[in-house]
Amino acid sequence: MSADIVSQFIERLSWDKVARHIAAGRPAILPIGAAAKQHGFHLPLNTDRVQAEWFAAQLAERIDALIWPTVTYGYYPAFVEYAGSASLSASTFEAVVHEIAAGILDGGIGTLFVLDTGISTLARVDRALARFDPARVTHLRLYQGPRFSRVAGQIAEQRHGSHADELETSLMLALAPDLVEPERAEASPVLRQEVPGRLTPSDGNSPNYSRSGSYGDPTLATPAKGAALLAAILDDLDEQVSVALGKNAMRPQPGTSR
Template identity: 25%
Template sequence: MYLGDVAWPDLEDYFETESLALIPLGSTEQHGPHLPEATDHLIAEAFAREVAERTGYLCTPTITVGVSGHHRQFHGTMWVEPSVFREYVASLTRNLTYHGIDRVVYVNAHGGNVPHLREVGARLRQEEVAYGIEWMWDESIPDLVDDLFEQNGPHGGPKETAMIQYLDSALVHEDRLADARDGGMTSVDDAEMMRHGSRTFYDAADNTDNGVLGDQTDATAEKGEQLFDAATEQLVHLADWLADQAFEDLLPRDHV
């Protein structure tokens, strides 16, 4: 059930009987010359809405701008400061608790959001307000991602390309896939992102001229459908597990 489509009187039964909500989050940032800037939030919303449709859990409107300052050198990238993002997500989650929600899944599709969502979830749990956990679609199916692509790439690579080819193929510039590969960084290992145990870069532009990594020509809509179906199943299982937990069991343990 998508909250934005429902009249308020028709939400009463849900809030009386259910305590879980799905919050999709992504970014509006460069994804190379071949993908739309909406890539991450389109993916996150697709997962959250599909799982809400299958399970009946509540899906909230999507947070479309995230922590993306590391992509700022590329035209059109939007971002908010990490502290602003954390406070916004925490406030939104507290808003849901007013209606009776006490657990949420942050359905996330942007790596830059991950540590901040984890921090928000930990803070709300410590305050015993809500139990929020971050879910990243590709991390739920790592073996399948590795099996499908020779050179994956963490940003704008074949996994995200395949997902958008499946979700909305009209948004993919198919004639630019080879240019995306050749003008970016095909191999993550070649990018030398780690030196002597240290992550020595801060911006995407430090590693890739066109903003992407991986071999985008390895992507197809059929692979995107495989990824979507497999990760959706994982999110259904996670939501069901979380909904079944007693809230008291999700809170911090007493001091030893």
């Protein structure tokens, strides 16, 4: 990671340097990405955090933003049967996000981007941010943009999926290949029916049974698919941020190995 990118993370700066950056009007990014959430046999528990901080660094480089420490615990009830996976209650998670965001804004930040890598967290983060001025706070839904959805639909070969699957594993192969163990990837069973709720590694009769914890088929993942998805997400982020800032967010060609 370059020295310029390191300087965007406030946890690596002294408080007086942070104060000077805030006084200069730099925006802030608050990444949300689990560090204790199973991602199958082939990906680490901090997969969401890795993605959140990678995209935060990319975005910060484009708009000269400061990055606050990642919120690594959240509302992830679907995964608690898998060892190491943790989930806060919805109310606790909402309170945590609200209080952190309030502290950032009270500290003098004029514009805050909350970068969210979750699915179950989306509605909760919306609720946490609802009382803030929308001109100052923007919820960036990392995997909800139109370009990502279009590219995902074009390249996906799996019949179902949404977690540690073909798409998420492809992303990780592109941005952090050293963290992926492709030989350990295991597809979840063919769904008899899609039932919202917790995945389970032990109840073979459950429609949500997945021995590995994957929901989809990560064996179909490739770095090329991941690179296409990364580019789509960055374009979606640029559009959202440009609207929020009222100007074009110029960006260089994205790297895929930082």
